[in-house]
Amino acid sequence: MHVREYKAEIIGVGTELLLGNTVNTDAQDVSLLLSKLGINVYFHTVVGDNPTRLKEAVEIAKIRADIIITTGGLGPTYDDLTKQTLAEAFGKKLIFHEDIAHKIRDFFANRIPAIEMTENNLQQAQLPEGCIIFENELGTAPGCAFEAEGKHVIMLPGPPRECRSMLKICAEPYLKALSQAEIHSHNIHIFGLGESAVEEKLIDLMETLNNPSLAPYAKDGEVMLRLTAKASSRQDAQDLMLPVLQKIQNVLGNIVYGVDTDSLENTVFHLLKERGLTLAVAESCTGGLLSKRLTDVPGISRVFMGSVVAYSAHAKTALLDVPQDLISDNNAVSREVALAMAQGVRHKFNADIGIGITGIAGPETDSSGQSPGTIFIALCSNDHTYCRSPHLFHDRERIRIGGASHALDMIRRLLTDLPVE
Amino acid sequence: MHVREYKAEIIGVGTELLLGNTVNTDAQDVSLLLSKLGINVYFHTVVGDNPTRLKEAVEIAKIRADIIITTGGLGPTYDDLTKQTLAEAFGKKLIFHEDIAHKIRDFFANRIPAIEMTENNLQQAQLPEGCIIFENELGTAPGCAFEAEGKHVIMLPGPPRECRSMLKICAEPYLKALSQAEIHSHNIHIFGLGESAVEEKLIDLMETLNNPSLAPYAKDGEVMLRLTAKASSRQDAQDLMLPVLQKIQNVLGNIVYGVDTDSLENTVFHLLKERGLTLAVAESCTGGLLSKRLTDVPGISRVFMGSVVAYSAHAKTALLDVPQDLISDNNAVSREVALAMAQGVRHKFNADIGIGITGIAGPETDSSGQSPGTIFIALCSNDHTYCRSPHLFHDRERIRIGGASHALDMIRRLLTDLPVE
Numbered sequence: 001m002h003v004r005e006y007k008a009e010i011i012g013v014g015t016e017l018l019l020g021n022t023v024n025t026d027a028q029d030v031s032l033l034l035s036k037l038g039i040n041v042y043f044h045t046v047v048g049d050n051p052t053r054l055k056e057a058v059e060i061a062k063i064r065a066d067i068i069i070t071t072g073g074l075g076p077t078y079d080d081l082t083k084q085t086l087a088e089a090f091g092k093k094l095i096f097h098e099d100i101a102h103k104i105r106d107f108f109a110n111r112i113p114a115i116e117m118t119e120n121n122l123q124q125a126q127l128p129e130g131c132i133i134f135e136n137e138l139g140t141a142p143g144c145a146f147e148a149e150g151k152h153v154i155m156l157p158g159p160p161r162e163c164r165s166m167l168k169i170c171a172e173p174y175l176k177a178l179s180q181a182e183i184h185s186h187n188i189h190i191f192g193l194g195e196s197a198v199e200e201k202l203i204d205l206m207e208t209l210n211n212p213s214l215a216p217y218a219k220d221g222e223v224m225l226r227l228t229a230k231a232s233s234r235q236d237a238q239d240l241m242l243p244v245l246q247k248i249q250n251v252l253g254n255i256v257y258g259v260d261t262d263s264l265e266n267t268v269f270h271l272l273k274e275r276g277l278t279l280a281v282a283e284s285c286t287g288g289l290l291s292k293r294l295t296d297v298p299g300i301s302r303v304f305m306g307s308v309v310a311y312s313a314h315a316k317t318a319l320l321d322v323p324q325d326l327i328s329d330n331n332a333v334s335r336e337v338a339l340a341m342a343q344g345v346r347h348k349f350n351a352d353i354g355i356g357i358t359g360i361a362g363p364e365t366d367s368s369g370q371s372p373g374t375i376f377i378a379l380c381s382n383d384h385t386y387c388r389s390p391h392l393f394h395d396r397e398r399i400r401i402g403g404a405s406h407a408l409d410m411i412r413r414l415l416t417d418l419p420v421e
Numbered sequence: 422m423h424v425r426e427y428k429a430e431i432i433g434v435g436t437e438l439l440l441g442n443t444v445n446t447d448a449q450d451v452s453l454l455l456s457k458l459g460i461n462v463y464f465h466t467v468v469g470d471n472p473t474r475l476k477e478a479v480e481i482a483k484i485r486a487d488i489i490i491t492t493g494g495l496g497p498t499y500d501d502l503t504k505q506t507l508a509e510a511f512g513k514k515l516i517f518h519e520d521i522a523h524k525i526r527d528f529f530a531n532r533i534p535a536i537e538m539t540e541n542n543l544q545q546a547q548l549p550e551g552c553i554i555f556e557n558e559l560g561t562a563p564g565c566a567f568e569a570e571g572k573h574v575i576m577l578p579g580p581p582r583e584c585r586s587m588l589k590i591c592a593e594p595y596l597k598a599l600s601q602a603e604i605h606s607h608n609i610h611i612f613g614l615g616e617s618a619v620e621e622k623l624i625d626l627m628e629t630l631n632n633p634s635l636a637p638y639a640k641d642g643e644v645m646l647r648l649t650a651k652a653s654s655r656q657d658a659q660d661l662m663l664p665v666l667q668k669i670q671n672v673l674g675n676i677v678y679g680v681d682t683d684s685l686e687n688t689v690f691h692l693l694k695e696r697g698l699t700l701a702v703a704e705s706c707t708g709g710l711l712s713k714r715l716t717d718v719p720g721i722s723r724v725f726m727g728s729v730v731a732y733s734a735h736a737k738t739a740l741l742d743v744p745q746d747l748i749s750d751n752n753a754v755s756r757e758v759a760l761a762m763a764q765g766v767r768h769k770f771n772a773d774i775g776i777g778i779t780g781i782a783g784p785e786t787d788s789s790g791q792s793p794g795t796i797f798i799a800l801c802s803n804d805h806t807y808c809r810s811p812h813l814f815h816d817r818e819r820i821r822i823g824g825a826s827h828a829l830d831m832i833r834r835l836l837t838d839l840p841v842e
Contacts, residue, residue, distance in 0.1 A: 016638050018462040020452030021647070024445050027467070031441030041439040042474055044467035046448070053463055060481060076617050077637075078624075111812065118621045138816065159639070161818075217442050281730075287716025288709035291730045295708025298784055298817060306736040308729050309702075309712045315727035315770055319740065349736055363719055396719060 006039045006178060009065035011057055013073035013082050014158055015048035026071035026156070026163045033167050037175050038183040038230050039067065049079035058089045067175075068151060072158030074141040076121040082155055083144075087128040090148040094126040097133070101125040104140050134170035138162045145174050152178065181230050184237040186245055188225040191264060191409050192255040198223045201251055205244070212241045214248075221402045222264070254418050257409065264408040265293045271415040272303035272353075279411065280349030281307035282320050282341035284332070285359040285375065290404040305349040310341065320344030320356075331368050333358050335387050338376035346380055353414070354380045355407045361396045372396070375403050379410045379420065386410060386420040427460045427599060430486035432478055434494035434503050435579055436469040447492035447577070447584045454588050458596050459604035459651050460488065470500035479510045487572060488596075493579030495562040497542040503576055504565075508549040511569040515547040518554070522546040525561050555591035559583045566595050573599065602651050605658040607666055609646040612685060612830050613676040619644045622672050626665070633662045635669075642823050643685070675839050678830065685829040686714045686721075692836040693724035693774075700832065701770035702728035703741050703762035705753070706780040706796065711825040726770040731762065741765030741777075752789050754779050756808050759797035767801055774835070775801045776828045782817045793817070796824050800831045800841060807831060807841040 010030050016022045027044045034041050042064065047057045054073075061068045073082030087094050101122050108117035124141045127133060134143035134154075139162045145154045154171055156163045190198060195218035199206070202225075206214050212229035227244060231237040249256055258267045272279055281290055281304075291307040294300055308319045313332055316322040322340040330336040338356040346354025355378065362372025373392040378385065388410060392402040413420045431451050437443045448465045455462050463485065468478045475494075482489045494503030508515050522543050529538035545562045548554060555564035555575075560583045566575045575592055577584045611619060616639035620627070623646075627635050633650035646669065650661040670677055679688045693700055702711050702725075712728040715721055729740045734753055737743040743761040751757040759777040767775025776799065783793025794813040799806065809831060813823040834841045 012465075015636060017448075018452055018465065019456045019636070019647075020449045020454075021638060022640075023449040024465070027438075028441045028444040031439055033441075035440045042469065042471075043478070044433075044439065044445070044465070046465035048463065050463075056485075057464070064477075077620055111814070115615070115618065118617055120621075121617060161816075215440070215442060283709075283712075287721075288704075288712025288728060288730070289716075291704075291709025292713040295710075295730070295732065295782075295821075296818075300708075301732050304732050306730045306732040306740070307709060308740070309709070309716070309727045311716065311722050311725050311727040312770075318771075319727070319729070319769060348740060349733075350739070361716075397717075400716075 006066045007064065008034050008039050008041045008067040008069060009043045009045065009061040010041060011054075011061060011068065011070045012044065012046040013049065013054060013070055014046075015050075015079075017046045018048045025160050026158065029160070029164050029167060030069055030071065030156070033172060034175070036183055036185060036228070037172070037179050038181045039175065039179060049073060049081060051081045051085045054081065054085045055089055058086060062089070062149070062151060066151060067154070067178075069154045069156065069171075071156045071163055074124065074143065074155060074157045076118070076124055076140070078120065080123070083126060083128060086153055086155060090128075090146070090151075090153065092128040092130070092146065092148065095129050097125045097127060100127070100133070100142060107140055132174065134166050136162055137165050137169065143170065145171070182232065182234050182237050183228060183230050184234060184241070185226050185228040186241055187260055188227065188245070188248060188256055189258045189261055189264075190223040190225070190252060190255050191221070191257050191405060193223065193252075194218070195223050198225070198252070202248065205247060205251070209244065212244055214244070221398065221405055254413075257412055263293075264405055264412065265297050268408050268411045268415075269294070269297045269300055269303060271412060275415055277352040277415070278303055278305050278349075279353045279355070280305045280345045280351035281407070282345035282354070282356045283307060283309050284311060284316075284341070284357060285361040286357050286400050286403045287311065287361075289400050290355070290357065290407055293404055293408075305351045308345055308348070316341065320348065331370070333360055333366065333368070333370050333374055333376065335376050335378070335389065338378035338387055339380065339385055342378040342380040342385070352381060353411060355411070356380075357403050357407055359399070359403055361399045363396055373399055375399065377403060377406050377410065379407070379414060381414060384414075386414070388421055427487045428485065429455050429460050429462045429488040429490060430464045430466065430482040431462060432475075432482060432489065432491045433465065433467040434470065434475060434491055435467075436471075436500075438467045439469050446581050447579065450581070450585050450588060451490055451492065451577070454593060455596070457604060458593070458600050459602040460596065460600055470494060470502065472502045472506050475502065475506045476510055479507060483510070483570070483572060488575070488599075489572060490575045490577065490592075492577045492584055495545065495564065495576060495578045497539070497545055497561070501544070504547060504549060507574055507576060511549075511567070511572075511574065513549040513551070513567070513569065516550050518546045518548060521548070521554070521563060528561050553595065555587050557583055558586050558590065564591065566592070601653070603653065603655050603658055604649060604651050605655060605662070606647055606649040607662055608681055609648065609666070609669060609677055610679045610682055610685075611644040611646070611673060611676050612642070612678050612826060614644065614673075615639070616644050619646070619673070623669065626668060626672070630665065633665055635665070642819065642826055675834075675837075678833055684714075685826055685833065686718050689829050689832045689836075690715070690718045690721055690724060692833060696836055698773040698836070699724055699726050699770075700774045700776070701726045701766045701772035702776045702828070703766035704728060704730050704778050705732065705737070705762070706782040707778050707821050707824045708732065708782075710821050711776070711778065711828055714825055714829075726772045729766055729769070737762065741769065752791070754781055754787065754789070754791050754795055754797065756797050756799070756810065759799035759808055760801065760806055763799040763801040763806070773802060774832060776832070777801075778824050778828055780820070780824055782820045784817055794820055796820065798824060798827050798831065800828070800835060802835060805835075807835070809842055
C-alpha cells in the first residue's frame, strides 16, 4: 500500500479561546475526522481575532503542514478575518458571490418575525477566488477549500455545531479524495466498568495490536473503545478488524452495550421498538435528564410515553400515587419509594415498563442525613420489579448522568435477557 | 499605570489531543487564570509526545512569548518528555530529587490494594536545575517553574484535575507575583436578540473602547458580552467599567437578563425564591430539557415542584387534564393545547406558575403537516395567561434549547413586570 502521508495543522481562530471563554472542541472534531481518514495531525494552533498574529500562524503552518484547516472567524462581524487573512497569505483575491448574498438575505427575510439584515452580513458572501464553497446547513457563513502553493487550505466556521456539520458533509469527502487509504473503525460502547479496569482486561491485546489499533476513552461514566484499521479496501479493513472485535467482545461480555451505536438511549430506543414495548419514567434527583436524553433520539415518541419529574413529596403522591405513608416510613430516597414511583408512572402512562429514580444529587446532604450519590433506580415491567442502588461519586452533574445511565442500562438488560440488578 | 505587558503561550503536549481523543480543557483552564491575572495569551499550541516537534514549538514560543506554560508530558511513561525537552531548550540539566522519589514510592506503597511501583515512575523525580517545584496534590508528577533567558517557563501535569489544582495552588501565586495589574470583568447576559444585532446596536461604543474592552459571544441562542478592565486596583477597574456598563444596559434595555449571573435558569430560580413563588412545567417537544435545566441549579427544589413530560396525547389528557376535544379540534401543537397544559400542570402540582410547551422538534414534519420549529410556549399564573410562538430555526437540539429558553425568559419577564409575550 503506497499512500502519501499528509501532515495537517489545525488553526483555531478566536479571542474567546485565548481568554478561556470557550474550549476548543472544533480542534477535537477536526482531529477525530483526520485521524479516521489516516491523516496525521502534528500541531494545533489557536490564535485570536488578530490578522497579524493569524498571518504569523499561517506562515508557520505553511512550513510544517500540507493541509491547513482553520476553524472560526468566518462570521459577519468586523473581527471575523480568517478568509481575508488566508486569502492574502496565499495571494488570492476575495470574490463576492451574489448567489450566497441572496441566500443570506433570504435567511433573514424568512425568519418569523423577519429580522432586518445588517450590511455586515454580506461579507460572508466574499470567498477566495477559485475555491470550492462549503455550504453551511446551520448558519449563514459558508466555508471553503482551495489548493495553492502545494498546500490544501480548508476554512470551517467556529460554532461547534456548524463546524461539525460542515466537516461531515463537505470536508470529509474533500479530504477522502486526497487520501487513498481506506480507514475504517468500529466503536465499542461499554457501560458498567471504568476505563482503567477495561484497559486492565485488554492490556495484553492492546500491546500486541498495530493495525488495527485500539484506543480507549472515557466520557460521562461510559467507556468507548475505538478499533481502527487502515487498508487498501473496506473489505480488507473489515477483515483485519473482525477477529479482534470478537476477541474484545469475548473478554468484556455483556458490559458491551453496542458496537457502532450512538448511545445507551439509542440502544434502548431500538430495543423497545423491536419488541413493541412502551416506556414511562418518574424522575426525582435526575430532574428530567433521563427524559431529555430519551427525547434527544428522533422518533422516540413511538415508544416513550412521557414522564413525571416529581421534585416534591406532594408531586410523588399526587401524580404518581406513591402512598404518603410509604414516604414517611421509608424516606423519599429509598428502594420502596423508587419502586412505587416506577409502578405509579407505569400505571399513569399506561406503559409496559416504568422507571423510578430517587436520590441525592447534592451538593448538599439532604435533611434526613443521606449524602450526595445515594440513589435508587427501580424498573417495573408487567411481571418483574428490580432496583439498583449504585453508589455514585463525584458532583451533582455526574451523579445525575450516572443515575440516568443506570436506568437505561437496566432497560437494555431487561430487553436482552441479562441480569438487571 | 505602568505595568509590564506579559505575553503568554500555552503549549499542550499529548498525542491524544492531536488524535481528538481528548479536548484541550487544560488550555482553557490556564487561559482563564491568565486572563483573570491580566496576562495576555496570544497563542495556544498543541503538539504530540514527540521531542523534535515539541522542541520546534518551544523555539517558536521563545520568540513570541514571555511566559511559556506547558501542560502534559510529566508522567512516568517513556513518551513523557516535556521536562527533558524544555530543560534542554533552555540549557538546563535535570536534577534527581530524592525527597520526591521518596514520596512517589510512598504513594504506591500506601495504595489499597498496594501497587508495585515500576521503576519508570522515578523519572518524575527529575526536575530542571534551579526550578521552583510545584507539588501535585492529586497525582505523582510534580510540576515546576523556572526563569531563563528572560522567559518564565511553567510546566503543569496533563490530567485536567491535577492541572487545575496545581494552577490554583502553585501557578496562580507565582504568576500573580509577576503581574501588578488587577483585571476585573462583568458578564452581561442577553436573551432575545442575535449576536450580530447586539453588535450592531453597540458598534459605535465597541469601536471606541480600549480599556475596558467589550467582547461579544453567542451560545445556545443567547449572547454574552464580557466587559473587562485592567487597572492598578479593583476599585479603579470598577470605576472604569461602571459608566460603560450603564451605557450598555441603556442601549439594550430589558433583553439583558442579568449581569454576572450564571444562566437564565439561575436568574429564574432567584426571582422565584425572592417572590416566594413556585413553578411547575408541562413539556412536550422539549421532552424534559426545561426540567433538566431547572434542576441543574442546586437548591431549586424550594421553588420547582416538578413537571410532566407529556409525549403522547394520552399523557396530555390523563396527566394534565387537557380535554380530548381540545386536542382534536386544535391539533396537539397549538396555542390552545399549550395553554391547557400550563393550566393543567399548575393545578396538578399546586404551583403558582405553570408552563406548557408543545411543538415540533423535528427532524420530521408531523402528521398534521406542521414543520419543525413550530412551537407554542404558554405561561399561566394566578391571574394571567400568556403564549409565545417564536419560529425556531435549525435542528432538533436548537429548537428544544430555544423552546426551553423562551419559557425561562417568559417567567423572568413576568416576575420583573416586563411584557411577557
